[in-house]
Amino acid sequence: MTVEIGVEEIEDIALGATVLGTGGGGDPHVGKLVAKQAIEEFGPVELVSPDELDAEDFVVPTAQMGAPTVSVEKLPSGREAVTSMERVERELGKTADATMPIECGGINSTFPFAVAARRGLPVVDADGMGRAFPELQHETFNIYGVSGTPAAVSDERGNTCLIETDDNDQLEWLARGVTVRMGGVGYVSDYPMTGAQVKETAIPGTMSLARDLGRALRVAEDDAMDAVREVTRESIYGEARSLFEGKIVDVQRRTERGFVFGHVDIDGLDEDAESEMRIEFQNENLGATVDGSYVATVPDLITVLDRETGGPIPTESLRYGARVRVLGIRTPEIMRTPAALDVWGPGSFGLDATYEPLADLP
Amino acid sequence: MTDYRIGIDVGGTNTDAVVMDGDDNLLAKTKTPTTEDITSGILNALDVVLDDSGVSEDELDYVMLGTTHATNAITERRGLNEVGVIRIGAPATQSIRPLLEWPDDLAAAVGNNVAILDGGHEFDGRLLNDLDEEQVRAQIREFSDVDAFAVTSVFSPVRDDHETRVAELIREEVGDDVPISVSNEIGSVGLLERENATALNAALTSVASEAANAFVEAMDERGIDANLYFGQNDGTLMSVDYAIRYPIFTVASGPSNSVRGAAYLSQVENGIIVDVGGTTTDVGAVTEGFPRESSVAVEIGEVKTNFRMPDIIAIGIGGGSIVSTDGGVTVGPQSVGYKLTEEARCFGGETLTATDLEVAAGTIDIGSETPAVDADIVEAAREYVRERVEREVDRMKTSADPVPVVIVGGGSILVPDDIAGASEVHKPDHYEVANAVGVAIAQVSGEVDRIYSLDEMDREGAIQHAKDEATDNALAAGADPDSVDIVDIEEVPLSYLPGNAVRIKVKAAGALDH
Numbered sequence: 001m002t003v004e005i006g007v008e009e010i011e012d013i014a015l016g017a018t019v020l021g022t023g024g025g026g027d028p029h030v031g032k033l034v035a036k037q038a039i040e041e042f043g044p045v046e047l048v049s050p051d052e053l054d055a056e057d058f059v060v061p062t063a064q065m066g067a068p069t070v071s072v073e074k075l076p077s078g079r080e081a082v083t084s085m086e087r088v089e090r091e092l093g094k095t096a097d098a099t100m101p102i103e104c105g106g107i108n109s110t111f112p113f114a115v116a117a118r119r120g121l122p123v124v125d126a127d128g129m130g131r132a133f134p135e136l137q138h139e140t141f142n143i144y145g146v147s148g149t150p151a152a153v154s155d156e157r158g159n160t161c162l163i164e165t166d167d168n169d170q171l172e173w174l175a176r177g178v179t180v181r182m183g184g185v186g187y188v189s190d191y192p193m194t195g196a197q198v199k200e201t202a203i204p205g206t207m208s209l210a211r212d213l214g215r216a217l218r219v220a221e222d223d224a225m226d227a228v229r230e231v232t233r234e235s236i237y238g239e240a241r242s243l244f245e246g247k248i249v250d251v252q253r254r255t256e257r258g259f260v261f262g263h264v265d266i267d268g269l270d271e272d273a274e275s276e277m278r279i280e281f282q283n284e285n286l287g288a289t290v291d292g293s294y295v296a297t298v299p300d301l302i303t304v305l306d307r308e309t310g311g312p313i314p315t316e317s318l319r320y321g322a323r324v325r326v327l328g329i330r331t332p333e334i335m336r337t338p339a340a341l342d343v344w345g346p347g348s349f350g351l352d353a354t355y356e357p358l359a360d361l362p
Numbered sequence: 363m364t365d366y367r368i369g370i371d372v373g374g375t376n377t378d379a380v381v382m383d384g385d386d387n388l389l390a391k392t393k394t395p396t397t398e399d400i401t402s403g404i405l406n407a408l409d410v411v412l413d414d415s416g417v418s419e420d421e422l423d424y425v426m427l428g429t430t431h432a433t434n435a436i437t438e439r440r441g442l443n444e445v446g447v448i449r450i451g452a453p454a455t456q457s458i459r460p461l462l463e464w465p466d467d468l469a470a471a472v473g474n475n476v477a478i479l480d481g482g483h484e485f486d487g488r489l490l491n492d493l494d495e496e497q498v499r500a501q502i503r504e505f506s507d508v509d510a511f512a513v514t515s516v517f518s519p520v521r522d523d524h525e526t527r528v529a530e531l532i533r534e535e536v537g538d539d540v541p542i543s544v545s546n547e548i549g550s551v552g553l554l555e556r557e558n559a560t561a562l563n564a565a566l567t568s569v570a571s572e573a574a575n576a577f578v579e580a581m582d583e584r585g586i587d588a589n590l591y592f593g594q595n596d597g598t599l600m601s602v603d604y605a606i607r608y609p610i611f612t613v614a615s616g617p618s619n620s621v622r623g624a625a626y627l628s629q630v631e632n633g634i635i636v637d638v639g640g641t642t643t644d645v646g647a648v649t650e651g652f653p654r655e656s657s658v659a660v661e662i663g664e665v666k667t668n669f670r671m672p673d674i675i676a677i678g679i680g681g682g683s684i685v686s687t688d689g690g691v692t693v694g695p696q697s698v699g700y701k702l703t704e705e706a707r708c709f710g711g712e713t714l715t716a717t718d719l720e721v722a723a724g725t726i727d728i729g730s731e732t733p734a735v736d737a738d739i740v741e742a743a744r745e746y747v748r749e750r751v752e753r754e755v756d757r758m759k760t761s762a763d764p765v766p767v768v769i770v771g772g773g774s775i776l777v778p779d780d781i782a783g784a785s786e787v788h789k790p791d792h793y794e795v796a797n798a799v800g801v802a803i804a805q806v807s808g809e810v811d812r813i814y815s816l817d818e819m820d821r822e823g824a825i826q827h828a829k830d831e832a833t834d835n836a837l838a839a840g841a842d843p844d845s846v847d848i849v850d851i852e853e854v855p856l857s858y859l860p861g862n863a864v865r866i867k868v869k870a871a872g873a874l875d876h
């Protein structure tokens with residue numbers, strides 16, 4: 001079944017991506033506008049399920065990486081990621097049949113649609129994070145053995161840097177350095193793979209999930225929670241559950257190594273009146289405790305919603321006094337294997353916790 | 363010298379005015395209805411307070427005005443200039459054209475003339491691309507019909523060379539009469555938000571200059587030869603010339619004037635201000651006597667902007683709010699607004715308003731009759747208002763510690779004296795004209811918000827540069843050179859960028875130049 005992504009669907013994907021972004025992933029505003037203008041100019045984009053890919057199809061993911069302050073000032077020309085994709089195609093002597101997001105939270109959920117519109121390619125309804133994470137090795141592609149390279153990073157002048165390495169951690173390190181020389185932000189094409197590899201390693205259905213979440217939040221008049229619950233019930237993720245309701249009483253942040261670390265304390269209201277929740281974050285929300293005991297950790301999704309409007313609140317906008325509802329969503333099986341937990345389990349972010357998947361609702 | 367001053371604040375419902383002497387004593391005050399043309403309402407208020415105070419026209423030294431001309435023009439898309447929006451940054455930035463996210467009618471109202479030309483800088487001041495002067499000149503000639511220009515270059519808060527040069531080229535091509543707004547004087551990092559604010563500013567210069575001229579002429583007609591100032595968003599003043607060049611800086615002057623006035627009247631330098639008007643209640647915060655600035659992008663006319671705006675939450679509760687008793691008692695957000703004296707029951711009308719409840723309860727005595735309202739309804743409505751106000755006061759706080767709360771505005775009676783989370787609650791004298799007091803006592807200021815690369819300049823040098831520029835801006839706005847002080851310095855290291863980039867915000871303020 002062919003699904004078309006037009007301007008309205010981009011709005012919904014951007015909103016849904018803020019739920020899947022678990023507080024991070026960057027402001028989807030710029031990515032959304034880039035995709036909207038490209039779709040207006042070049043036409044809507046086809047969204048294809050991984051099931052529809054042939055084993056030999058050539059899929060080249062695209063993304064933006066770099067400093068948020070730069071990405072909101074030096075906006076892209078729109079050609080950068082296409083340049084990167086072309087460089088990878090030339091290196092491998094193949095022409096891309098589709099592009100794919102590497103993450104489904106924040107700016108990079110919508111950005112590949114601009115590339116797809118320009119190139120006349122479909123976008124694969126899948127990604128490699130199933131949420132937002134801070135670094136390029138936080139990818140199911142990496143976890144399940146796809147090489148991140150050949151990868152290319154390009155800037156608005158048309159400069160391109162090709163990266164070859166057999167170590168995906170080195171890819172992150174080198175690409176990050178190149179983006180600095182490019183003025184703080186670069187546009188990357190990495191983890192080029194076959195249709196067969198997509199089926200084995202990507203988290204399927206995350207773009208349509210983001211779109212459905214966004215649409216549900218947009219049309220939900222009363223209870224955003226019900227809307228989110230209904231959409232997630234039909235997905236490979238667990239049904240969303242309300243972990244806590246309360247008022248933010250303290251927010252602590254510090255910036256280290258380019259990441260924002262900190263925690264937010266929430267005093268319970270109504271049913272949770274006697275309890276306190278703390279959420280620890282590193283760009284994205286990592287773990288939530290109630291009265292000192294973990295109730296949810298990475299890789300499961302912890303998203304803070306405004307209790308009144310139902311709108312997701314990114315970590316940088318958390319502030320004292322906000323009434324919030326904290327949502328937990330269990331991630332799919334592919335994100336919870338021992339190999340995956342080695343890369344993004346609680347221990348890899350320094351949390352003193354053992355991963356316990358969020359249970360199904362009774 | 364007595365330094366008599368008049369402060370006038372034009373609100374949606376009322377135009378308020380006060381006369382104050384050189385020691386900031388309030389000599390007379392009035393609340394008169396705002397008129398559609400605004401200027402006649404201002405003159406009405408002026409006449410009342412001059413009459414009541416016994417101060418004559420020629421004794422007035424200063425007239426300070428807080429006005430909503432600019433805000434109304436944006437909301438109603440009325441009187442806006444056709445703007446040539448020039449962005450300097452190609453090949454970067456072409457993926458999002460200027461005005462892409464504007465509502466269609468607003469983009470049409472400013473003419474939808476947009477261009478993205480070569481040039482711009484990187485975050486560390488390196489050149490992104492050369493400015494192509496021939497390309498710029500050709501574009502200016504193509505925009506020959508526009509009323510104003512808005513120029514935004516990539517990373518101009520770091521280096522403004524390209525914006526400055528484009529402004530010079532516009533002068534050479536079209537002469538001195540066309541207003542030019544350059545983005546580094548308007549907003550901070552965040553290209554789209556800064557460009558939006560700059561384009562809105564350019565769209566407003568005709569409205570601003572008409573309003574200023576009408577005001578100046580009205581003063582002339584009254585034989586008033588005083589220095590004229592406009593209130594701006596940060597709670598300080600600017601000269602008439604400055605207000606004509608930067609009208610966007612007046613759009614939130616009303617709430618800011620209230621915050622300043624409330625702080626002055628109550629002598630509370632740090633706390634929460636609740637301003638209860640006819641239709642809405644604005645909740646804001648005062649920090650060291652100035653309104654706290656919003657840290658997030660503020661939308662004006664549905665357009666995201668990033669210039670300095672006060673952190674204000676508006677609730678739909680005011681003196682004219684309609685009280686509903688269908689299933690639980692609620693107050694607002696529907697309001698009779700300026701028709702209170704026709705539609706409220708205490709004035710013989712048919713509509714039950716928040717004001718009627720207080721008249722019924724005997725706490726105030728206005729209007730022609732006392733409506734009969736069940737005491738349970740009065741109590742339930744008061745609880746409704748209390749809960750809403752307490753919640754927003756709590757949201758404005760930065761920690762759980764109790765803070766002083768000051769309640770001002772014509773509808774102050776609606777808010778109880780015991781608010782949860784308040785260390786003390788003030789309802790100071792002259793609370794109903796706090797906004798006019800706020801603009802009357804205001805200082806003049808200048809501000810700088812820039813990114814410096816500490817590889818090129820040491821930290822002290824960068825801070826000194828910012829201080830000097832803020833001081834220059836305050837002097838340009840009309841401050842007395844002897845009284846200018848640096849009132850705020852904020853330093854934000856941008857640690858995820860190399861080159862030791864740091865964002866420095868400095869504000870200077872001083873007394874009016876005599």
